[in-house]
Every structure is written in C-alpha cells, then in structure tokens.
Amino acid sequence: MSKETQKVFNKAVSSERLQKAQEIASNPSAYKVCECCDSIVGANSVTCANCHGYRFDDSQTRVVDQAIFLGTRKKTSVVATDLV
Numbered sequence: 001m002s003k004e005t006q007k008v009f010n011k012a013v014s015s016e017r018l019q020k021a022q023e024i025a026s027n028p029s030a031y032k033v034c035e036c037c038d039s040i041v042g043a044n045s046v047t048c049a050n051c052h053g054y055r056f057d058d059s060q061t062r063v064v065d066q067a068i069f070l071g072t073r074k075k076t077s078v079v080a081t082d083l084v
Ligand SMILES: [Zn+2]
Pocket: 034, 035, 036, 037, 038, 039, 048, 049, 050, 051, 052, 053
C-alpha cells in the first residue's frame, strides 16, 4: 500500500466498510472492478453479483482506488468477500 493510500485510510473513520476496503487495497490482485456499476468483486468471479455485468477492470490501481472510494465515501455495497 502506498504512503498516499495509507494517509487516506488514516484520515477516514474506522468502520467495517473501511476494514474491508483496507483488506482489498492491501491485496488488489485478488479483486477486480465491475465496468458497469463499479462494484468490487473477487478476481475469480465470472459475472458481477450486483449488476450481472461481465466486463471488469482488473488493474491493481483501479481496484485500490475503488476500494478507497467505496470505503470512505459512497454507500455502495462491497461484495468481494461474499464471492471469494
Ligand atoms: Zn456490476
């Protein structure tokens, strides 16, 4: 995890959502981001659990960015651990 990423997490309020986001951000290769709805899903998922899309961005930068976004701002479900 980069120093910049760590800084973002340190600022944010601790929560279950944030913990999940940290988990994802520290192991981004195990996840990918749905191109349709921006949900984070497990790397082995064939379709998105949220929107049933099948196009994913598996770049680690994108996964980390999205994990931070979901963990600190938006109230969208992080479904990754449901699928692993
Ligand atoms: Zn989706």
